[in-house]
Amino acid sequence: MDRMFNAMKDPQGYLEPEQIKRIIDSCFDFRNKVLLMVLARSGRRISEILMLKPKDINYADRTIVWNILKKPKDVKGRAPRKIKPIDRNTLDSLRKYVEVREIPPERKVFEISRIRAYQIVRDACEMVGITQIGDTKPHPHHFRHSFSVNFVRKYGDNTETLRVLQQYLEHSDIGVTAGYLQFSQEHIRAVMEKMWE
DSSP, X not given: OOOOOOGGGOTTOOOOXXXXXXXXXXXXXXXXXXXXXXXXXXXXXXXXXTTOXXXXXXXXXXXXXXXXXXXXXOTTSOOOEEEEEOOHHHHHXXXXXXXXXXXXXXXXXXXXXXXXXXXXXXXXXXXXXXXXXXXXXXXXXXXXXXXXXXXXXXXXXXXXXXXXXXXXXXXXXXXXXXXGGGGOHHHHHHHHHHHXX
């Protein structure tokens, strides 16, 4: 098993949106395709995704209630539960998967281990020729990191973007989220160009 992945220390440890699309599209197994889609588009940790149950999915509101595992537990020892929006395509794929597999509301959507999830990620990446992402072999946290990097690159490296991302990812400290600023090279490049005009 890989050591804990530290996103901020591996500036090349993320996937471009086109790479993510190729990885998802390469999957022939429906479960694996949906798992990778949720992993890439939700920004959640693999352990949170593996706890997902059909009862946590609200198709009408296009939201999912996630167990946030890195937050302090409540008095009963339960992880806090947070509602997060999800895009329509991912939600439609989840709905179809749950219906086809006839998964009851209280059962987990993806009944696999973390080790199996790591294997699925590695196999899918290898299918498209990606055997290394930054300094390490592909693993699920690369998708969370990629979600964050691509979010900052798309919406800008300003305080509002960081606050939205911090809230969405459930980072306790804005300093953790601010680490993604290093990936907004386009903005830095534009500033440097203007400096010498």
